[in-house]
Amino acid sequence: xxxxxxxxxxxxxxxxxxxxxxxxxxxxxxxxxxxxxxxxxxxxxxxxxxxxxxxxxxxxxxxxxxxxxxxxxxxxxxxxxxxxxxxxxxxxxxxxxxxxx
Amino acid sequence: xxxxxxxxxxxxxxxxxxxxxxxxxxxxxxxxxxxxxxxxxxxxxxxxxxxxxxxxxxxxxxxxxxxxxxxxxxxxxxxxxxxxxxxxxxxxxxxxxxxxx
DNA sequence: ACTTACGGTAAGCTAATACTTACCGTTATC
DNA sequence: GATAACGGTAAGTATTAGCTTACCGTAAGT
Numbered sequence: 001x002x003x004x005x006x007x008x009x010x011x012x013x014x015x016x017x018x019x020x021x022x023x024x025x026x027x028x029x030x031x032x033x034x035x036x037x038x039x040x041x042x043x044x045x046x047x048x049x050x051x052x053x054x055x056x057x058x059x060x061x062x063x064x065x066x067x068x069x070x071x072x073x074x075x076x077x078x079x080x081x082x083x084x085x086x087x088x089x090x091x092x093x094x095x096x097x098x099x100x101x
Numbered sequence: 102x103x104x105x106x107x108x109x110x111x112x113x114x115x116x117x118x119x120x121x122x123x124x125x126x127x128x129x130x131x132x133x134x135x136x137x138x139x140x141x142x143x144x145x146x147x148x149x150x151x152x153x154x155x156x157x158x159x160x161x162x163x164x165x166x167x168x169x170x171x172x173x174x175x176x177x178x179x180x181x182x183x184x185x186x187x188x189x190x191x192x193x194x195x196x197x198x199x200x201x202x
Numbered sequence: 203a204c205t206t207a208c209g210g211t212a213a214g215c216t217a218a219t220a221c222t223t224a225c226c227g228t229t230a231t232c
Numbered sequence: 233g234a235t236a237a238c239g240g241t242a243a244g245t246a247t248t249a250g251c252t253t254a255c256c257g258t259a260a261g262t
Contacts, residue, residue: 006116013114014220018107025191027198031239044221046240065229065238071191080184083177090126090172097128115250132209145251147210166208166259 004056005082008075011055016040017048021057021071028061028070105157106183109176112156117141118149122158122172129162129171 002010011017016038023034031049035042049069052058057075061068103111112118117139124135132150136143150170153159158176162169 006119009110009113009119012110015107016220018110021187025187026194032237040220041222042239043223043241047220050240062229065236067239076184076188080188083181083184086122086126087177087181093127117250133207141250142252143209144211144253148250151210163259166206168209 004075004078007055008057008079008082011051011057011075012079014048016044017052020045020048020052024058024069024071028068030066030068032066034069105176105179108156109158109180109183112152112158112176113180115149117145118153121146121149121153125159125170125172129169131167131169133167135170 012021019038020034023029031042031045034049035045038045049058049060053060055075056072056078058069059072061070113122120139121135124130132143132146135150136146139146150159150161153170154161156176157173157179159170160173162171
């Protein structure tokens with residue numbers, strides 16, 4: 001089993017997925033529009049969106065025949081708290097090292 | 102050419118590299134010790150360290166025959182500011198959308 | 203000086219993952 | 233109800249990226 005922040009980091013570890021996320025910053029978009037301009041086909045985009053969805057970085061909502069994707073705050077919050085915790089613990093360890101000398 | 106935050110996200114997009122970074126939270130370590138316990142060989146670790154170094158997530162320092170690796174604040178700061186900026190812009194866009202209605 | 207410890211690099215292999223084509227289901231439109 | 237638009241899924245291919253083995257250089261110890 002993979003923790004969420006791991007899934008989020010994996011999801012961010014691909015340029016195409018990052019491009020998708022960047023596009024979604026300006027607001028929700030249907031899959032077709034998301035795929036436009038990208039150097040990959042629409043099905044590829046669908047597959048990336050699935051990964052992003054599992055990582056809770058995007059949410060989707062069907063509207064008629066279109067399916068709108070938007071950024072999901074949950075994934076970003078989780079990712080951020082992981083990085084913060086990570087760095088805090090590193091500083092903690094560093095301080096401890098200094099004092100022990 | 103790749104921007105730094107892209108390199109950092111790529112670097113974080115691998116479990117072994119994340120494991121290395123987590124080990125380094127408790128302080129600097131030589132390559133041999135870093136490799137111990139991991140399910141991969143030492144050369145593999147060296148290669149991962151190279152990626153992490155280019156992403157400015159670790160620094161290295163030779164001491165005798167050993168080479169100590171430690172976390173590098175630069176990469177983390179850069180990554181954090183990217184994520185913050187990313188999310189800020191998303192909120193900005195969201196606000197603008199609401200007001201325009 | 204010889205030997206051992208440490209770790210980087212290259213070449214080649216393997217495994218993971220991104221991508222495409224083909225297909226199908228659903229919703230809307232005529 | 234037929235057709236078109238939209239998008240998800242499956243199967244197979246291709247590319248990427250991680251891993252190993254082999255090798256070399258440098259620094260320390262004997």
